[in-house]
Amino acid sequence: MGAHMRYGMNPHQAAEVTGGPAALNGEPSMINYLDALNASALVREADAATGLPAAASFKHVSPAGAAVAGKIDDVASETWRVHDDGGLISAYVRARDADPKSSFGDVVALSRPVDTATAEFLRSVICDAVIAPGYEEGAVALLSGKRGGRFLVFEADAGGAAAPGAPRAARRGARAGPGCRRRRDRAAGRSARRRRPPRCAAGHDRRPVHPVELRRAGACRCRDRHRAGQQNRVDCVRLAGAKARVWWLRRHAFVCELPEVAGMRRQDRLNWQIRFAGAEMTRAQRAEFAELFGAEASDRYADAGWRDAWCADLAGVTLVSDGFLPFRDNVDHAAEYGVATIVEPGGSTRTDEVVAAAAEHGITHVQTGLRLFRH
Missing domain, CATH: 3.40.140.20 (AICAR transformylase, duplication domain)
Incomplete structure (x- = not known):
């Protein structure tokens, strides 16, 4: 028992x-x-x-x-x-x-x-x-x-x-609903039996994956061993890229040195820094931001130049996908966010185009040969 x-999944559902x-x-x-x-x-x-x-x-x-x-x-x-x-x-x-x-x-x-x-x-x-x-x-x-x-x-x-x-x-389910059963994935960094080992592809040059590259691999996007994951393909690349960009912009002096506001909690300040860095405020939030942090900070929010200049130095990012990249647009978007290495299963009907796009952008392309969906 x-x-x-x-x-269960929701408050009105029972589960054990x-x-x-x-x-x-x-x-x-x-x-x-x-x-x-x-x-x-x-x-x-x-x-x-x-x-x-x-x-x-x-x-x-x-x-x-x-x-x-x-x-x-x-x-x-x-x-x-x-x-x-x-x-x-x-x-x-x-x-x-x-x-x-x-x-x-x-x-x-x-x-x-x-x-x-x-x-x-x-x-x-x-x-x-x-x-x-x-x-x-x-x-x-x-x-x-x-x-x-x-x-x-x-x-x-x-x-x-x-x-x-x-x-x-692993098994999961709820009363009055179907359960499901699935085998656990093998540990990251180890290929399944009879699977080919991960290899890098840059044009026609292939080599075994360097341990440092495997160490970076773990979710959708990472830099300096930080990761953040999302759930679909090209939109995933764009959204994860935007998150990587905001993470990097939070290191800019304009963001770090926003005036301290008496009584403001840490999470509230973080949320304002993220909105400021990502230029993602509503009209109402912009008015509140100006009141809280002053006219100089408000003027900087409206200026995109410092963001673009700072993000030009964003580099060394690794993009990892649990499923194959189906089109080269994934690579083209990735290149705009400082991606230096792509790790994906490969095996798409257009993987050759993905490999070629990576080579054009000077991105190391790693094919693991192993899909790792987890639902």
């Missing part, structure tokens, strides 16, 4: 769970479980592929951002008030900072046990749940007090399975 969940990660605090819904399971699988595989602590920020069963531990740049350090260049906190800060607007109220997945410092940091940001393969003494107690005691704390199996005794095939 399965354990009762708060609700058999197996799954242990809920150490809070009453999860089915979506909470799915977020936790998928996020945990992602960070576990990223950790195994890179040997570094990994973190993901999940919303609605998709990553808003994912990253491995490493140096936190000055802008992210100032934003999140964190100075950590290689620990577990750094992985999550880098993941959340990839798209902090989308990460609001996320499920946090961590590939290593949560220490008290990480637990304290999670208490300071707006998130709804965390899943990790363990917790240091005192960490669960710290987290359990968040959100009035409703904060969800999941424990994944440290051995690698989604939960102790969980079957190798």
